[in-house]
Amino acid sequence: MFLHLGGDVMVCKKDVIAIINAKAKQSPVTKEFLEVASDEDFIKSISSEEKEKSVVITTRNIYLSPISCNTLRKRSDISSLTDNT
Template structure:
């Protein structure tokens, strides 16, 4: 199954490692991780207004969709499998 991150970006659900709120960027550890991923070329900015960060096995996506909405979308994917 797939997860829509916004702006026509869809990723396989199985690749998602973590979804975090952009407000956690205040943490020094998170800031450092995001800076390194950007420097290494792994960061994909989907939109100007970022609400969440989706970390996958290959990239780090800066999504305009909130964590709560992404969580609901991910849960709906699992319900459709049952």
């Protein structure tokens, strides 16, 4: 199954590692992580900087999405990601 992150971007749900609030970018650890990822060209922005609501970390890229964490969580149905049956 796929998860729509906004714009024309969809990712495979099994590739999603984490979905975090964009406000977490203010944390020193998260800020450093995103700076390194930016230097390595892993960050893909789907929205303008002032409209970022979430950061979606996948196995291949990091997406800055205009869609809130709660909406992405509901879309992804997280329980299906952890259900091994």
